[in-house]
Amino acid sequence: MRSAAKTVRRKRLRLRLVFLLVVSLTIWLIYSLIEVEISNEYKADLDENEQLIVTSKEILSPEPTESRIEEYKDYFLESGLFELPINGASGYTSIALQLREGPSTETSVIITLDAGKGFTIISESGNWWEIDVEGRNGWVMHKYCFINLPDVIPSIVYDNTNTYASKIMSSGKSIPTVTGQKLYDAHAFNERLNKEEFIVPVLYAMAQKICLAQQDALADGNTLIIYEGFRPYAVQRKIVESLSALVNEDPLVKQGVTESPWSMGWFISTGISNHQRGYAIDVSLGKVIKQESKILGEYKYKIILEYTEYIMPTSIHELSVASIIFKSPVSPESSTLWKESTIADNINSEGLLLQQYCTNAGLIPLASEWWHFNDLTCKDVTAVTQSVGRFFIQENYSKIPNFNDK
Template sequence: MTRLLRRKNAILFPLLLALISLVTACSNSTNVEDMEDSKSVSESPEDKIPTTVQIPPPTPEHYVGDLELPVIGATGFTSVQLELKEAASLESETVQLLDAGTAFEILQEDGDWWFIQNEKSTGWVLHKYCFINLPDVIPSIIYDNTNTYSAKYVSSGKSIPNITGEQLYQGKTFNKRLGKEEFIVPVLYSMSKKIHFAQQYALADGNSLLIYEGYRPFSAQQAIVNELTKLAAADFEVAAGISSSPWSIDWFIATNVSNHQVGYAIDVSLAKVHSKEVIVIGNYAVNEITDYTEYTMPTPIHELSLASATFEKPVTAVSATAWRGNQLADNMNEAAINLQTYNTKAGLTPLASEWWHFNDLDALNEVKDNSSDGGYVLTKVYSVVPPSKNN
């Protein structure tokens, strides 16, 4: 009997061990699978990505300053040869000399200085001797520099040979800041601020400035003088229109370097705004005129004759106050008077012989010691979208 039990145990014991091993293996397999499943769930790609909060872009706001947009990112130009400085100081080391008419991007403003760059240079320049591209900083103005594609110059209603309808110089290119083709319209930096105020006065009345020209190359002006002089010599009516006492040809087109070459003059008309919309440039909201009509003015723009006179008689062009109280010419209409009001309220001075011409004599006085001769054509811009105010 004892022997029989031993034999049974000898058979059952290995079977029991095998059963225990099988159960243990199944249990381990299940645990591994559970661990793999747990690992798969806990380490899914979605769980590895950190949770981020989406910050909405800032709401565009109108720029608060002396212009409609900051000067940062705008195109500037040297009006004369200038020293490029290592720092914003006259005592700083001169990095190089920049030729008159050098274009650049404005990176920073510090007092009287701009920090600027182009593909060749980086450094500081005194901005009182620099032009700024008006469309970059006052985009709400309507720009139409006809001299860059089809000059409107006539005299006593008669075409000027080789001038009327001709391109006198290049001056339009793609502007990355504005995202479109636009005219290049340079003026001295300090003058741009007065033009800005004039535009705000006009906009408040449902109107807009319509600028035909700022800086004009001397070569273009000389071409006009030469052709007008020849026409006057052959046509008595034209001669009478530009030289009848007390007027002379210099009142209508300067025979020497003029205020347009120095950069303190604009030729401007007035337009009635029919529609406008707010557009975004960078993080700034600005007005864009989408439909307008130019008012009927005393004469068409650039009619070089006494028909375009602002006053009955000449008034010195170098006094900011001499024009006040002078008798307006008979053909000065309401639109021309409104145009004069907007510009003079902003600190500009009218020219006695041209209803469309306004000077900034303060800007002239700032550069009298070193002013432009207009010996260059400005065809390139470096304009980029201005940074946000938080940058």
């Protein structure tokens, strides 16, 4: 009996030992699996944190140093057209324009865009732009389109005073409802340049000549100061009506705009002006004090941080004979007659230097305003259908460009 009891106890002991061993192994396996999972999660978190640290460093990296900037390309030297590529720039139709499926009049019309319609330029092919207008892609003939100057010539100083406090005067006298007034909106955040900037549209072909003039100015340590490109017709009419009323009331102002051989129409067009058509700019000249290099994609470009405007023959937008650049009227339809004209006595060396920069680039001076230059080539190219400017351009469509679409 005792022997049998011992045998039973031994079996029970073995079973307990086996049970404890199985439980221990099970606990060990579970613990090992949990440890591996925790380790993997920790490693994943660590990798993610390391990635975040790297990304943060990239975001917080300082602006490229001057030595690094030299590694970037100069688009003007590469293209001879602009300081930055046109893709991603804001464009606007100057007339009602057909949006087509391809860069040819043989392709189907998608829709007709109203005059003054804004869009983002994607690419160029011959005489056509591929554009994005409200999420729809298509092609338009670019000779009938404006381009926003700051998008492609960012080194110019833009100061469209008519959009915040007009400097337009006549014989040194304020024009009621005009002088010091905001005449229209044309200022918005520019995503491409990452700053608030004026919207300064001109016809595409004229923009190329303006860029040439600016490069000559920069080479001499100077800069163009553009006060206006496109001007809405409604604003033009307001100036005409207000100045006309002042002329009727003030003999001095009347004399200033009608002194023979001049007439008021030389100082403010009473009809559709070249500003509405898109091939006129009002521009002055400044001395560069401080500039800075910026980067956009693979290209470097300059912006002017500080400048001093030269003392010009008169203040900008002085509508009177005080601002004439030639002693007598010269047909604004001629691209050559101005070369034979006699310079007015009030024109100083800075005024002549501005004229030199602009005319060397192919722009034509207006005899009655030292600051006004036209592009008669654009006039000829768009002769069949020209803008009448019965719209406002108030929005910016500029984007950071995709340089694969150049």
